[in-house]
Amino acid sequence: QLQLVESGGGLVQPGGSLRLSCAASGFTSDYYAIGWFRQGPGKEREGVSCISASGGIIAYTESVKGRFTISRDNAKKTVYLQMNSLKPEDTAVYYCAAEPKYTTCVAYQTREYRYWGQGTQVTVSS
Numbered sequence: 026q027l028q029l030v031e032s033g034g035g036l037v038q039p040g041g042s043l044r045l046s047c048a049a050s051g052f053t054s055d056y057y058a059i060g061w062f063r064q065g066p067g068k069e070r071e072g073v074s075c076i077s078a079s080g081g082i083i084a085y086t087e088s089v090k091g092r093f094t095i096s097r098d099n100a101k102k103t104v105y106l107q108m109n110s111l112k113p114e115d116t117a118v119y120y121c122a123a124e125p126k127y128t129t130c131v132a133y134q135t136r137e138y139r140y141w142g143q144g145t146q147v148t149v150s151s
Contacts, residue, residue, distance in 0.1 A: 026050075026051050027049075027050075027051040027052055027123075027140050028049070028050045028051050028140075029047055029048070029049055029121050029122070029123060029140055029141065029142035030047070030048045030050075030142055030143070031045060031046065031047050031119060031120065031121055031142040031143065031144060031145040032045070032046045032048070032145060033045040033046050033145060034118075034119060034145030034146045034147045034148075035146075035147070035148070036148045036150065037111055037147070037148070037149055038149070038150070038151050039111060039112060039113060039149055039150075039151055040110060040111065041111050041149070042107070042108060042109045042110075042111065043108050043111065043147060044105055044106070044107045044108070045061070045105065045106040045108065045119055045121075045145060045147070046103055046104070046105055047059060047061070047103065047104045047105075047106075047121030047142060048101075048102060048103045049102045049103070049104075049123065050102065052102075052123070052125060053125075054125065055078075055099045055102060056078040056079075056128060057078050057123055057124070057125045057126075057127060057128060058075055058076060058077045058078055058082075058123070058127045058128055058129060058130055058133065059075070059076055059097065059104040059121055059122070059123050060072060060073075060074070060075045060121065060122045060123070060130075060133045060134075060138065061073045061074045061075070061095065061104075061106050061119060061120070061121055061122075062119070062120045062121075062122060063115075063117035063118065063119045063120070063147075064117055064118050064120070065114070065116055065117035065118075066116070066117075068117070070120075071086060071134070072086060072133055072134030072135075073085070073086050073089055073093065073106070073119070074086070074089065074093055074095040074106060075095070075130035075133035075134075076095045076096065076097050076104060076130070077128060077129050077130050078128035078129070079128075080096070080097050080099075082129055082130050083095055083130070084130040084133060086134070088114075089108075089115075092108065092109050092110045092111075093106060093107065093108050093109070094106075094107040094109075095107075104121060106119070108147070111147075111149045112149060113149045113150060114149075115147060115149050116147060116148050116149050116150070117147060118144040118145065118146050118147075119144065119145050119146075119147055120141055120142050120143075120144045121141070121142045122138035122140060122141045122142070123138060123140045124136070124137065124138045124139055124140065
């Protein structure tokens with residue numbers, strides 16, 4: 026069974042850091058892109074970042090550029106989202122998503138994904 030499991034969320038003060046993890050299991054291949062999404066209270070879900078299958082292509086939404094870093098460890102079948110300089114507006118449930126046919130990050134924010142994690146809550150508050 027194909028599964029994505031996020032972890033690493035929590036409560037952090039403004040300016041703090043968190044590292045989210047997305048662990049994959051059940052996929053026959055490790056060669057697929059992973060996207061990170063978030064949905065804040067009263068907001069629509071938005072694409073935050075994407076890393077290609079090779080790790081050579083990375084994309085970020087404008088609001089997190091320079092603060093968030095995505096990476097992957099294919100040996101561990103895990104993708105990470107390092108979040109620094111967190112702001113209250115980063116508060117959201119964060120999800121990772123995958124669709125095995127996607128290996129790049131083209132249109133990652135709008136394309137369809139069959140596989141989603143359960144989400145991890147990130148709260149930025151003093």
